Amino acid sequence: MLFPPASCQRLVVKVGSALLVGADGAVRRDWLASLAADIAVRHRDGQQVVVVSSGAIALGARRLGLAKGGRGSLEDAQAAAATGQIALAQAWAGLLDDQGLTAAQILVTLGDLEERRRYLNASATLGRLLGLGVVPVVNENDSVATEEIRFGDNDRLAARVAVAAGAGGLVLLSDVDGLYDRNPALPGATHLSRVERIDAAIEAMADSGSASGMGSGGMASKVAAARIATGAGVAMAIASGKVASPLSLAARHTLFVADRTAPARKAWLAGGLTAGGTIHVDAGAAAALRSGGSLLAAGALRIDGRFQRGDVIAVAGPDGTIARGLAEYDADDAARLIGTRSDEQAAILGYAPRAALVHRNHLALL
């Protein structure tokens, strides 16, 4: 299997809490030492590796004696993360140092990777660190991120980091060896080795519960991560971290194939400087777009500018421009649909409505 681990220049590796933190609440040092050795092998082969490491909340919760693994309230999670992150960073720095590698810590919030200027800044920092031969170790800045502005799971964070780093591949190491057609705890669950397209059937397979009780997103956030990564041309694998040399992907895993057509189009959409007009949307629609949805008329507030169907337009949320995409309607018809539901639209337009004002396949988040 020639998934990027063997071939890409930049690889992002995400490590889940259940792998990093033992039942006693401490870092599983022996396991982490073997992963650090695996990373060092890749480094010597000329590959640049970025680590996205979970575990701060689980580590801190045990240290502070907090109930529910520190996830009982946002305040507990923030205190646990602040306490656990320092131990997590220490473990990574020490074990990578044992391999002759220098570690660097980057803590990011959702806004750092969503807002264009900050995204470019994070991207430049990652690039510089990698150029200097350092292994960046990234986590969400849980101790300052509030509920509305946090990823809450490192799977999607890792996908965003992989895109920001211009990585060719992303490996999510977990306590499970990939995606099954239903929760593997259920009888008859079947393993999927390759996913070409993430459709509703694939999404329905993933349960959002975390069996270990330490992680946060379960399989649902991993499939969401696969959507972000593959849509930007980054191949992704979910693999078990419990095998020898997990990064070689020699053991069973699930590969999500990168979309080779979308990136250029999306990069073009995202990179263009002019737009025929702007659709202003409410906070709910902005959140839906950020989660990978289409722009529905129900969430539109106002339309500026003149544009035809197929023109590039900007989409602006309450805090400014969030996306660029191709208009499904010309400006006049789009304006008539503002705030409407799909079952009202045929009567307003006099023809069969399209699914959205901007379809998610023709939308690039900025």
Ligand SMILES: Nc1ncnc2c1ncn2[C@@H]1O[C@H](COP(=O)(O)OP(=O)(O)O)[C@@H](O)[C@H]1O
């Ligand atoms: N369809 C599925 N395929 C595989 N695992 C699933 C599925 N649905 C739910 N899960 C659960 O998701 C868990 C992995 O998620 P999680 O515990 O959050 O991992 P991590 O800490 O590595 O992020 C698995 O151990 C399994 O119990």
Ligand SMILES: N[C@@H](CCC(=O)OP(=O)(O)O)C(=O)O
């Ligand atoms: N940022 C959190 C990790 C949240 C998370 O996604 O956990 P996991 O599902 O184990 O990868 C922490 O460090 O505890």
